[in-house]
Amino acid sequence: MIINNGNLITWREENQILENSSLLIKEGLIKDIGKDLEKKYPDQEVFDAHGQYLMPGNICAHTHFYGAFARGMGIPGDAPKDFPQILEKLWWPLDLALDEQGVRYSALVFAIDAIKNGTTTLFDHHASPSFIPGSLDVIGDVLLDAGLRGVLCYEVTDRNGPEGAKAGIAENVRMIKKASRSERLGAAFGLHASLTLDDHTLEVCRDAIGEEAGFHIHVGEHQADEYDSLKKGGLRVVDRLKNFGILGPKTIVAHGVHIDQAEAVLLAETGTWLTHQPRSNMNNAVGVAAIEDFLRLGIKVGIGTDGFYHAMWEEWKTAYFLHKVHHLDPRRMSALDIIQMGVKNNAALANLYLPGSRLGVIEKGAAADLIFVDYHPYTPLTGGNLPWQMIFGFQEGMVTSTMVGGEFLMKDRELLTLDEEKITTEAKALAPEIWKRYESYVGRYS
Ligand SMILES: [Zn+2]
DSSP: OEEEEEEEEOOOGGGOEEEEEEEEEETTEEEEEESSHHHHSTTSOEEEOTTOEEEEOEEEEEEOGGGGGGTTOOOOSSOOOSHHHHIIIIIHHHHHTOOHHHHHHHHHHHHHHHHHHTEEEEEEOBOOTTSOTTHHHHHHHHHHHHTOEEEEOBOBOSTTHHHHHHHHHHHHHHHHHHHTTOSSEEEOEEEEEGGGOOHHHHHHHHHHSOTTOOEEEEESSSHHHHHHHHHHHSOOHHHHHHHTTOOSTTOEEEEOTTOOHHHHHHHHHHTOEEEEOHHHHHHHTOOOOOHHHHHHHTOEEEEOOTTSOSOHHHHHHHHHHHHHHHHTOTTSSOHHHHHIIIIIIHHHHHHHHOTTSOOSOOSTTSBOOEEEEOOOOSSOOOTTTHHHHHHHHOOGGGEEEEEETTEEEEETTEESSSOHHHHHHHHHHHHHHHHHHHHHHTTSOO
16 A cells, blocks of 8 residues: 655654655555655555654553543542552452453453554553453453554552462463564563562562563552552662562563652663653652653653553643643753653664564554644644644644554544444443442452
């Protein structure tokens, strides 16, 4: 297929933009880039982009599909007053309420959401203690049927007893093996957070995977995580994880809001990835991570949604604004840093976990994971000002088509792989049962 009349945002050096260009897509890859390619390849089907911007699909470095049914759900009793109460009163009873159908529909509704928002690769961190074995297959099948790419893991925790921890470990080990044979699915070894993992479980997790696999874990999201770790063995969270061999160039830690400088240095020294989720941090009122310091230290920082809807530009914008108001300084958090994290680092992380495809860039040989954006700038748009045009001009509602591996998942705003009306009707029918079970579990963890 040839896509012509596109303005290509390639995310190559200097944010290169190729105006009025064409792409040849074959076997899921970008095979050629140039002008008027339909003359060079006369036998190809042609799709006219009508001057839209074409760019690589967005990547979400940390999310939780399991949180989908929280939307519109009431929390019984007093409103949670801090993040530990949010875990106890909202997330833990909700993930416990998910059965196989609950897991499937959580993934389905978020797959629709991702495609419509132009997000084509997602790192999911999953929990469903009532349905552990096979849960990652359910999510993986949804992603494959939807046509998306994903990196899965099951969050091991001791909060549901030793059997729950054991089942979580087995689920990770199984999926890491299975995903190694898949082009579109990858897998990490999921851990909830230091505060719900004892020493024995961490040791078993470390021993359960080979050196080539990485962990995906929440770190220092709230002070409670740090104080729990200090209480357990006199060490802060990152030091504790280092002692158990959890850190390293394939491990992803989410948040790092409450880590100290020495912990940040450890993340940099071990090549560990960190993901930033500013909407979630603001919503949970946990604080603001020292992201600019982390970048300066050389930590590979990416951006995720943490279970918010998968509008990555909205997450970028939140990061851009949050650090300015937090420091009372409009010079903080440059749009260049946003692009470094949201585009370059997220792509590098995706390429690490999905080595079969070159993601996050438009160039010959890269995967044809593309979004079409109906943006009409009224000031010059150049490689130099693109990061600011993105922050102030681009909106997810402008995404008209989404393609993964050369296949349209949404074409001119029509979803082709998922039936939104049917799925949302079925999810809506399922929600009252899930909410009822959730309510019956509130109070179990406090
Ligand atoms: Zn999270």
